[in-house]
Amino acid sequence: MIRPRGLRQVWGRLHVTARDLPFAVLLCVLAFVPSMRGSGTDIGAVAERPYDVLAVVAIGLQGLSLALRRLWPAVCLTLVAAGFVLDQLHGYHTVASTALPLALLSTGAHLERYRRTTVAVGSLAYALFVAELVRRGTGEPPAEFVSFYVAMCLLWGGGAWLRSTRIAEAERRHQVAEQTRAAERARIARELHDVVTHHVTAMVVQAEAARYLTAAPERLDEALTAVTDTGRRAVADLRHLLDLLNPDHGEGSRTPPVGRLLTLVEQTRRAGQPVEFTETGTPAASTGSADLVAYRVVQEALTNALKYAHGRATSVLVRHGERDITVEVGTDGPGTGPVTSPGGSGRGLAGLRERVDVLGGEFEAGPRPGGGFAVRARIPAGSRP
Numbered sequence: 001m002i003r004p005r006g007l008r009q010v011w012g013r014l015h016v017t018a019r020d021l022p023f024a025v026l027l028c029v030l031a032f033v034p035s036m037r038g039s040g041t042d043i044g045a046v047a048e049r050p051y052d053v054l055a056v057v058a059i060g061l062q063g064l065s066l067a068l069r070r071l072w073p074a075v076c077l078t079l080v081a082a083g084f085v086l087d088q089l090h091g092y093h094t095v096a097s098t099a100l101p102l103a104l105l106s107t108g109a110h111l112e113r114y115r116r117t118t119v120a121v122g123s124l125a126y127a128l129f130v131a132e133l134v135r136r137g138t139g140e141p142p143a144e145f146v147s148f149y150v151a152m153c154l155l156w157g158g159g160a161w162l163r164s165t166r167i168a169e170a171e172r173r174h175q176v177a178e179q180t181r182a183a184e185r186a187r188i189a190r191e192l193h194d195v196v197t198h199h200v201t202a203m204v205v206q207a208e209a210a211r212y213l214t215a216a217p218e219r220l221d222e223a224l225t226a227v228t229d230t231g232r233r234a235v236a237d238l239r240h241l242l243d244l245l246n247p248d249h250g251e252g253s254r255t256p257p258v259g260r261l262l263t264l265v266e267q268t269r270r271a272g273q274p275v276e277f278t279e280t281g282t283p284a285a286s287t288g289s290a291d292l293v294a295y296r297v298v299q300e301a302l303t304n305a306l307k308y309a310h311g312r313a314t315s316v317l318v319r320h321g322e323r324d325i326t327v328e329v330g331t332d333g334p335g336t337g338p339v340t341s342p343g344g345s346g347r348g349l350a351g352l353r354e355r356v357d358v359l360g361g362e363f364e365a366g367p368r369p370g371g372g373f374a375v376r377a378r379i380p381a382g383s384r385p
Helices: 004-013 016-031 053-068 073-089 095-110 115-135 142-210 217-243 260-270 290-308 347-358
Strands: 275-281 314-320 324-331 362-367 373-380
Touching (some): 016 095, 053 073, 073 095, 095 142, 142 347, 260 275, 260 314, 347 373
Antiparallel strands (some): 314 324, 324 373, 362 373
């Protein structure tokens, strides 16, 4: 048994002409119902006459042409108008003549090119049609012809309004899609900056230290091993980041695995940076993006410590509260000025501030009164990106 939702999906996959055809056929069938004869549009007061072969042609032109109203709107309007003229001049007055207002509305809504030309040709054709009715001396007052023309213009205007509304909605969706893509590109750029800058900085520091250990092979081997491990972690993090581009990638995998903060601290220590790490509290069951942002705050702060305060005592404090995660990273020493000094773009801290602000948290970064540099962030837990 096909459910209503399934029927709607099947109907939506049909060609637009197939979806418009049932109503077109229904209109033709109604035109042959005895009780419906003579109940159509009557413009010109032409005496009614019984159906003949020409009446069948007029009904077919007006009714069946509606199947083309969205695929070929100009062709639809031309055929319907031709059938309407036959209908009115010969006095059939079939119910199929109601197709003309529908054709005008659809043409105004779906015609893409030569819209002004269509209006001009249609107006001229109507003038010739009225002239023929007047020549036949039907006695219809001029006000009837004018009011009918105004009604047709309003129908065209209604279709034009629907078209402009559809175009405006399409433009709005396009802008939303562009903004979404731009935001995603910016997010990926921040992720790449965080991952690449930290690992490459650690590798550079470790490689520089190895240059001075040639006289101590055991320490040299340890330093080179640290460089190798850091490189492997960089590749793993980059692979994890690229996996995020996969639409089937789960939302939960965006959060760093348990213990990654400690691994990050150990990596920084091996690069020659003395780091005191403290983590208190129990992580909330659902932290949303908070864990990932906290990890990035620590990662960026330790990267800056390696760059600008290498060898200085550094402290990392992470507190897990019921409603938020607090991160504090401080470096002792005289300090080397803001992170935006030569050698750094400042993009890392700016990106962190944006991340924390999006989640409704607080972020501070700057020199400490006694010297050194400090980064502090409060990140609400349970937030979603």
